[in-house]
Amino acid sequence: MHCPYCRHTDSKVLDSRTAEDGCSIRRRRQCPSCSRRFTTIEQMQLVIVKRSGVVEPFNRDKVVSGVRKACKGRPVDEVQLARLGQVVEDTLRACGQSEIPADEVGVAILGPLRELDQVAYLRFASVYKQYHSLEDFESEIAMLRIESEPLGIEPLIPDQFDNKVSNFTPHKLTPGRTET
Ligand SMILES: [Zn+2]
Secondary structure, three states: OOOOOOOOOOOEEEEEEEOOOOOEEEEEEEOOOOOOEEEEEEEOOOEEEOOOOOEEEOOHHHHHHHHHHHOOOOOOOHHHHHHHHHHHHHHHHHOOOOEEEHHHHHHHHHHHHHHHOHHHHHHHHHHHOOOOOHHHHHHHHHHHHHHHOOOOOOOOOOHHHHHHHHHOOHHHHOOOOOOO
């Protein structure tokens, strides 16, 4: 490791410790030539295994540029794209594997992209999941609709389940109740 101050070609490790996330190591170093100190962070190298079997280093910029294309014309800014790239990398690192199949990168992108922008998500998913027909889009949109419905509200129960409705006694949910 070259010294960042004087470019000396060697440095001495003073201290090594595992970072809080457990996924990297911080090393405190000192340059033997100018005596200045600096810190390096070592991370496991992530490599992506493509379908063809070709292996290449993980590149967060590549993830971001792919997502940026899907976000064209959408209200998504560079800060959000960078954050998404970080989330994707964190997700992949959290797997604890150094070799990641290319498919899993796509999967890791889909979740945060859906939260960011649903139209961009559909564009990305249509390429990634290889939609072949309008039905593929329709079922994906139906899924998005279901998921965007508010949670925590009991659906209206049709007449034939009247019995269940009358069994529902909200008083039982109040604190200090006595069990029967
Ligand atoms: Zn130096």
